[in-house]
Amino acid sequence: MRAAVLESFGTALQIRDLPDPSPTSGEVLVRIAASGVNPLDTKIRQGHAAHAGTVLPAVLGLDLAGTVTAVASDVTGFSVGDEVYGMTGGVGGHQGSLAEFASVDHRLLAPRPHTLSTHQSAALPLVVITAWEALVDRARVHPGQSVLIHGGAGGIGHVAIQLALARGAEVYATGSPASQDTIRNLGATPIDYSAESVAEYLETRTGGEGFDVVFDTVGGTTLDDSFTAVKHYTGHVVSALGWGTHSLAPLSFRGASYSGVFALMPLLTGRAREHHGSILRHATELADAGALTPRLDPRTFDLETIAEAYDIVETGRNRGKIAITPTEGPA
Structure with missing residues (x-):
C-alpha cells in the first residue's frame, strides 16, 4: 500500500x-x-x-x-x-x-x-471525542445550564457548541472578531474576547454569577480566565489543554471544580478503548x-x-x- x-x-x-x-x-x-x-x-x-x-x-x-x-x-x-x-x-x-x-x-x-x-x-473523531469527554463525561452538561466554550469557532470548539446545545444548555462562546458570525450561526451567543474583558462579559451574560460550565479549548492564559468565569460553588471548568503552570487560587476561592481531558489515553494505554x-x-x-x-x-x-x-x-x-x-x- x-x-x-x-x-x-x-x-x-x-x-x-x-x-x-x-x-x-x-x-x-x-x-x-x-x-x-x-x-x-x-x-x-x-x-x-x-x-x-x-x-x-x-x-x-x-x-x-x-x-x-x-x-x-x-x-x-x-x-x-x-x-x-x-x-x-x-x-x-x-x-x-x-x-x-x-x-x-x-x-x-x-x-x-x-x-x-x-x-x-x-x-x-478527535474533536467530538474530546468535546464529549469534556462536556458529558466530566461536566455532565444538562438542560438549563449555561456553558461557555473558549475558542468556539475552532475544531473542538465548533463541535462542542453543537454538543452542548444538543444537551439542552444555553451556550456562549468566545472568539476573534472574524469568528463571531460562525459562532452565532452554530447557535451560540458569541463573545468577542478582544472587545470584552472576562469581568465585563461575566456581568452582561450572567449578572456576575458565572457560567455553570466553562470548557477551555485554547489553553494558556485562557485557562486562567476560565477559573474566574465559572460559577461559585457548583461551577465546573474543564480543559483540553490543561498543561503548563497555572494558579488554582481563583478557582479555589470560587469553590468550583476542575477536570482535564486527555483524549489520547485509550490509544496510548489500551484502557477504555470501547x-x-x-x-x-x-x-x-x-x-x-x-x-x-x-x-x-x-x-x-x-x-x-x-x-x-x-x-x-x-x-x-x-x-x-x-x-x-x-x-x-x-x-
Missing part, C-alpha cells in the same frame, strides 16, 4: 510503498477513504508533541473514515463492507491514517453517519438527527498534496477541518 511516512521530526512526509497490513486478534482492516488533519497531527510532525509517544518512522494521521475489508475471527459487531470512522492511530507506535489501509482495534470504531460525507466523518467507540456511536446518532455537522474546508487533498494541507493547518489558514484522500478510486 501507499502511505505517507515521517522519517525524522520536522521534515516532510515521504510517500512510500509499505506492506499491506492484515488484522490480528481484535482488529479489522479498513480501506481508508479519508484521513482527518488536526493541529495535533502537525505538531507531531514538527516534533512538538512528546506526549503522543510517536515512534519513528511513523505513518501519521489520527482520524479516519473508510470501509471494512477484513475482520479478525474473534471480532463481532463489524462485517466486511461496513462504513466506519474512528480515532485509530498515528500515536504511540500505532499506524496512522495517511495510508491506503490500516488494521485497527475494532473497539475504537463506530458506524459512520449516513448524513455526512466520508470527509466530514473523518473530520469528527468508550471511544461508544462516544462515536452517540455522535453518529446526533449527526444523523441533524444536530452535529463538522465545518469542512472545501479544498481537496491527496497523498501528493499532504505538505500543502499540513501547511494550511499549521498556519491557521484552514476554513474548517481538512481531510485527505489517501486512496485512489472508489472506497
Whole structure:
C-alpha cells in the first residue's frame, strides 16, 4: 500500500510503498477513504508533541473514515463492507491514517453517519471525542445550564457548541472578531474576547454569577480566565489543554471544580478503548438527527498534496477541518 511516512521530526512526509497490513486478534482492516488533519497531527510532525509517544518512522494521521475489508475471527459487531470512522492511530507506535489501509482495534470504531460525507466523518473523531469527554463525561452538561466554550469557532470548539446545545444548555462562546458570525450561526451567543474583558462579559451574560460550565479549548492564559468565569460553588471548568503552570487560587476561592481531558489515553494505554467507540456511536446518532455537522474546508487533498494541507493547518489558514484522500478510486 501507499502511505505517507515521517522519517525524522520536522521534515516532510515521504510517500512510500509499505506492506499491506492484515488484522490480528481484535482488529479489522479498513480501506481508508479519508484521513482527518488536526493541529495535533502537525505538531507531531514538527516534533512538538512528546506526549503522543510517536515512534519513528511513523505513518501519521489520527482520524479516519473508510470501509471494512477484513475482520479478525474473534471480532463481532463489524462485517466486511461496513462504513466506519474512528480515532485509530498515528500515536504511540500505532499506524496512522495517511495510508491506503490500516488494521485497527475494532473497539475504537463506530458506524459512520449516513448524513455526512466520508470527509466530514473523518473530520469528527478527535474533536467530538474530546468535546464529549469534556462536556458529558466530566461536566455532565444538562438542560438549563449555561456553558461557555473558549475558542468556539475552532475544531473542538465548533463541535462542542453543537454538543452542548444538543444537551439542552444555553451556550456562549468566545472568539476573534472574524469568528463571531460562525459562532452565532452554530447557535451560540458569541463573545468577542478582544472587545470584552472576562469581568465585563461575566456581568452582561450572567449578572456576575458565572457560567455553570466553562470548557477551555485554547489553553494558556485562557485557562486562567476560565477559573474566574465559572460559577461559585457548583461551577465546573474543564480543559483540553490543561498543561503548563497555572494558579488554582481563583478557582479555589470560587469553590468550583476542575477536570482535564486527555483524549489520547485509550490509544496510548489500551484502557477504555470501547468508550471511544461508544462516544462515536452517540455522535453518529446526533449527526444523523441533524444536530452535529463538522465545518469542512472545501479544498481537496491527496497523498501528493499532504505538505500543502499540513501547511494550511499549521498556519491557521484552514476554513474548517481538512481531510485527505489517501486512496485512489472508489472506497
